[in-house]
Amino acid sequence: MKAIRVNQTGGPEVLSYEEIPTPSPAAGQALVKIEASGVNFIDIYFRTGLYKHEPPFTNGQEGAGVVEAVGEGVTDLQPGDRVAYTGVPGSYAEYAVVPAARLVKLPDSVSSKMGAAVMLQGMTVHYLTHSTFPLMPGHTCLVHAAAGGIGLILVQVAKMRGAQVIGTCSTAEKAEKVKAAGADHVILYTEQDFVAETKAITHGRGVDVAYDSVGKTTWEGSMNCLRPRGMLVLFGNASGPVPPIDPLMLSQKGSIFVTRPTLVHHIADRQELEDRARDVLGWVGQGRIQVHIGQEYPLAEAAQAQIDLAGRKTTGKLLLIP
Ligand code: NDP
Numbered sequence: 189m190k191a192i193r194v195n196q197t198g199g200p201e202v203l204s205y206e207e208i209p210t211p212s213p214a215a216g217q218a219l220v221k222i223e224a225s226g227v228n229f230i231d232i233y234f235r236t237g238l239y240k241h242e243p244p245f246t247n248g249q250e251g252a253g254v255v256e257a258v259g260e261g262v263t264d265l266q267p268g269d270r271v272a273y274t275g276v277p278g279s280y281a282e283y284a285v286v287p288a289a290r291l292v293k294l295p296d297s298v299s300s301k302m303g304a305a306v307m308l309q310g311m312t313v314h315y316l317t318h319s320t321f322p323l324m325p326g327h328t329c330l331v332h333a334a335a336g337g338i339g340l341i342l343v344q345v346a347k348m349r350g351a352q353v354i355g356t357c358s359t360a361e362k363a364e365k366v367k368a369a370g371a372d373h374v375i376l377y378t379e380q381d382f383v384a385e386t387k388a389i390t391h392g393r394g395v396d397v398a399y400d401s402v403g404k405t406t407w408e409g410s411m412n413c414l415r416p417r418g419m420l421v422l423f424g425n426a427s428g429p430v431p432p433i434d435p436l437m438l439s440q441k442g443s444i445f446v447t448r449p450t451l452v453h454h455i456a457d458r459q460e461l462e463d464r465a466r467d468v469l470g471w472v473g474q475g476r477i478q479v480h481i482g483q484e485y486p487l488a489e490a491a492q493a494q495i496d497l498a499g500r501k502t503t504g505k506l507l508l509i510p
Contacts, residue, residue, distance in 0.1 A: 197237035252303030272303030297473030325350030480504030
């Protein structure tokens with residue numbers, strides 16, 4: 189089968205399109221014929237070595253397709269089932285072996301492309317808005333990179349929860365997409381001072397929560413946008429990692445809270461995975477959220493997809509099609 193291998197960490201040029209043996213499912217696993225693989229920023233962190241995974245490995249953490257075969261002891265899945273998953277390395281490939289306990293069956297109303305598009309980003313948005321800071325009517329949230337894969341879903345779900353949403357993004361074209369997703373206000377943080385704008389929009393009060401996946405270039409401004417006792421949810425490093433934070437700073441900025449969550453700890457339990465996946469796939473299937481697929485690439489062009497994502501050229505979700 190074809191796969192995108194990382195034989196050493198580095199730039200996009202290390203992504204190697206290779207022929208490797210098709211794996212067989214061991215006990216408790218299923219072999220999935222991948223119909224679409226989601227491209228995520230986390231794939232770039234693993235490729236560069238910011239997040240650790242000893243090479244060689246197949247890149248990619250999210251896929252959807254059809255069960256081809258199951259290993260011993262797998263009773264709740266059978267060949268032909270349509271499934272999706274995230275959090276298991278190796279989805280940039282024609283086939284992947286995945287623990288059955290990590291697979292979720294796709295309802296008829298959700299295509300494989302949609303499944304591959306929402307498992308990681310949709311469930312991330314779910315825990316951010318329902319668990320990390322449960323949004324409610326009356327809350328105001330700041331969403332950075334609001335035209336991105338996570339961003340466009342986060343804006344819609346925050347509105348669904350009844351919150352006021354302030355989105356940031358880099359271009360007027362992206363701002364149109366953020367507005368169309370339902371944001372109440374959009375700030376071009378490449379041209380405007382997002383702290384001053386956020387303070388003006390909230391009449392000096394500040395936001396209840398700032399969802400910040402941009403990191404290095406925004407984290408401090410995000411803190412300055414918070415109301416007293418507000419929460420900064422740092423959940424990514426698109427512009428680079430955030431330096432160590434002095435706890436005293438949290439008191440000086442208004443007894444604020446800072447958290448640095450990650451998806452894996454919010455779907456580790458099978459029941460939690462099923463609950464979040466059911467909600468997210470339900471929103472998609474019922475048309476309660478629109479998932480914007482910005483671009484599809486052939487599997488062999490994974491490097492170009494990552495170059496475009498890191499280069500801030502994309503909106504919404506990117507998919508690789510084997
Ligand atoms: P996006 O589609 O959001 O792409 C990243 C966006 O970040 C860009 O489009 C760009 O938007 C913005 N950005 C700002 N500064 C930079 C920069 N210097 N370089 C590159 N991009 C920049 O990606 P994803 O939706 O895949 O992921 C968004 C973030 O969420 C990532 O940081 C990712 O790691 C994180 N994440 C965290 C998870 C968790 O559980 N903790 C799970 C999933 C994702 P603009 O041009 O508008 O500024």
